Amino acid sequence: CLFISHNIQRPGRFYSDPLDAVKDIPNGATILVGGFGLCGIPENLINSLLKTGVKSLTAVSNNAGVDDFGLGLLLRTKQIKRMISSYVGENVEFERQYLSGELEGTLAERIRAGGAGVPAFFTATGYGTLIQEGGSPIKYNKDGTIAIASEPREVCEFNGRHYIMEKSITGDFALVKAWKADKAGNVIFRKTARNFNQPMCKAAKITIVEVEEIVDVGTFAAEDIHIPSIYVHRIVKGDRYEKRIEVRWLDLSGQAEKPKPKKDSDVVRERIIRRAALEFEDGMYANLGIGIPMLASNFIKPDITVHLQSENGILGLVMPNEISSHFTLTLSGKETVTVLPGAAYFSSDDSFAMIRGGHINLTMLGAMQVSKYGDLANWMIPGKMVKGMGGAMDLVASAGTKVVVTMEHSAKGGKHKILEKCNLPLTGKQCVDRIITEKAVFDVDKDKGLTLIEVWEGLTPDDIKKCTGTDFEVNDIIAELQKLLIILYTLHHSFHSP
Numbered sequence: 001c002l003f004i005s006h007n008i009q010r011p012g013r014f015y016s017d018p019l020d021a022v023k024d025i026p027n028g029a030t031i032l033v034g035g036f037g038l039c040g041i042p043e044n045l046i047n048s049l050l051k052t053g054v055k056s057l058t059a060v061s062n063n064a065g066v067d068d069f070g071l072g073l074l075l076r077t078k079q080i081k082r083m084i085s086s087y088v089g090e091n092v093e094f095e096r097q098y099l100s101g102e103l104e105g106t107l108a109e110r111i112r113a114g115g116a117g118v119p120a121f122f123t124a125t126g127y128g129t130l131i132q133e134g135g136s137p138i139k140y141n142k143d144g145t146i147a148i149a150s151e152p153r154e155v156c157e158f159n160g161r162h163y164i165m166e167k168s169i170t171g172d173f174a175l176v177k178a179w180k181a182d183k184a185g186n187v188i189f190r191k192t193a194r195n196f197n198q199p200m201c202k203a204a205k206i207t208i209v210e211v212e213e214i215v216d217v218g219t220f221a222a223e224d225i226h227i228p229s230i231y232v233h234r235i236v237k238g239d240r241y242e243k244r245i246e247v248r249w250l251d252l253s254g255q256a257e258k259p260k261p262k263k264d265s266d267v268v269r270e271r272i273i274r275r276a277a278l279e280f281e282d283g284m285y286a287n288l289g290i291g292i293p294m295l296a297s298n299f300i301k302p303d304i305t306v307h308l309q310s311e312n313g314i315l316g317l318v319m320p321n322e323i324s325s326h327f328t329l330t331l332s333g334k335e336t337v338t339v340l341p342g343a344a345y346f347s348s349d350d351s352f353a354m355i356r357g358g359h360i361n362l363t364m365l366g367a368m369q370v371s372k373y374g375d376l377a378n379w380m381i382p383g384k385m386v387k388g389m390g391g392a393m394d395l396v397a398s399a400g401t402k403v404v405v406t407m408e409h410s411a412k413g414g415k416h417k418i419l420e421k422c423n424l425p426l427t428g429k430q431c432v433d434r435i436i437t438e439k440a441v442f443d444v445d446k447d448k449g450l451t452l453i454e455v456w457e458g459l460t461p462d463d464i465k466k467c468t469g470t471d472f473e474v475n476d477i478i479a480e481l482q483k484l485l486i487i488l489y490t491l492h493h494s495f496h497s498p
Contacts, residue, residue, distance in 0.1 A: 013233070013234060014235050017236070018047070018048040018238065019051060021045065022045055022052060022173075025054055025057075025173050027054055027055050027056050028056045029054070029173060030059075030171040031175055032111065032173070032203055032204050033059055033174075034196050035062065035065070035196060035197065036062050036063075036348065037062070038069065040195050041071070042209075043070065044210050044239065044240075045208060045210050046070055047073070049079070050073050050074060050079070055081070056079075056081045057080045057082075058080075059071060059082070059083050060084045060111070062086055062196050069242070106123055106125045106126070107196075108196060108352050109349060110167070111199045113168035113169075114169045114202075115199060115200075115201075115202025115203035116202070119168055120165050120167045120168060122163035122164065122166075123397070124163050124356070124398070125164075127155070127397075128162075128375075128428070129393065129425065129426040129428065129429065130380075131150065132164045134149060134152035135150065169203060170203050170204065171204040172206065173205070173206050174200045174203065174204035175208055176200055176210070177197055177209075178209050179193065179211065179212055180213045180215055181209060181232070182214070182216065182220065183214065183215070185232045186220075186229050187225070187227040188227075192310075192312050192313045192314055192345060194345060194346065194347045195312045197347075198226060198349070201227045201232065202227075206234065207232055207233050208234040209227075209232050209235050210236050211238065212238060271456070272292055272408070272436060272437065273292055275454075276364060277296045277297075277298075277299035279362060280296075280300050280306045280362070281304065282304035283306075284306055284361040285360050285362075286363070286364065287309045287310070287360050288364050288365075289363075289365030289395075290366075291366055292366060293364035293365055293366065296364065296406070297318075309351070309354065309355075310351070311348065311351045311394075313345050313348055313351050314343065314345060315346070316340045316342055317337045318337065318338055352394050355395055355398060355401070356397055358399065358401055360398070361401065361402060363396065363404070364404045364405075366378060367417070367432075368407075369419055369422040369423070370432050370435055370444075371418075372418075372420050372444075372450055372472070373444070373445075373446055373447075373449055374403075374432035374433070374445075374446055375428070375429050376422075376428045376431055377422040377424035379393075379427050380425045392428075393427055396432075402433050403432050403433050403434075404434045404435075405432050406437075407436075408438060409438060409440065416470075417469075418437075418450070418468050419469040439464060440459070440464045441453050442472060449470075449472065449473070450470065450472035450473065451472060451475055452464060452472050452474045452478060453475045453478070454475075454478070461474045461478060
């Protein structure tokens, strides 16, 4: 016998007051909280949770945002006891407390696996780092020493590559922000506000979604639904949204303004940026890190097309301009951006699937240190507060993606950043393919080491050797030019000798 219900709206599923939707969340619950920075956070649900006074929560979120908004409020009131994030973000209170939390790579994939009923999986992300070896800080003592360190991960080899086992993440409740829900309980998101919200809908026993609008069934087509009703347990319409923007980028280049004199550091930075831009090729898909890599996109040749991807869910972004102030359109660095025609939006777990699956041709990011054989260290200095690796470990883990590091050649005081072996904790092992500095460009071979392929005008390979902390080969063309310069120098002095 087939029973067909004609009552589309389920009783008790829709709430007019967000406080009613969260008041049964008990002390000690694990909550999955959507959003990326401040973009797409469930403002009303978080504020209501604050009113309930619930304590000892474990919160899973990409980061904790800022001190006086969103999860930052729950941290200040100490309602969150433990936090699992991939990045501390700009929350000073989270940074100060550090809680008894964890900084994790592969966070989006762990949540997606939890929602799919997969208890654990193997990934190349984090192999050869503290994540795999153990010792990554989970909790700090007041004196800055590590109170609790992570345990080693299980390692397995597949097709000649090493992978580590990661356990999935699930929660008791998910607090999610969406754009619209229909009266059947189906949900859609807006632009990059999909981010971590989408996978978290699926990984909790009870998913509570706040929306800006509740519409009739049929308002949006069935094929346009992002999250079907099976994953949604409670829906509440939010009354007010502050929608803060963490970093608003505006293009003021067209405004008449007296140019400021460039500092030496600006000249160095621009030199690296302009050289990095030569790495872009027509039709490639690229993920650019914060700072120099992203600024390099300003110098993409006008006759080529490069599809820029951001890990919070954009493909086809462009650098900000005067209209790039939309709250639901942000970069992984929380800056507002715009997109080109033909751009696409997707969730954070889909973004990292693109990255780890080798679909990104180029990733460009900064570094604290790079070793002779391409080991990368760019997320942690022992004894100092760890901001987190963010998506960097995933970005450098794909064997099919070219990894380019852009950085100043030396650290403060002339300390070497290119070394025989990194002495800082690794982000990735033997993952770097090219190093670009203001003095030189190196290619990296995982077996042979470094080859100097370019030197800045006025410098020689000998100059580069003096400021590099390891040996390297010299490209044949550069070596021949060096010999020619020596000959010309010798002839010049022989003709002018007394």
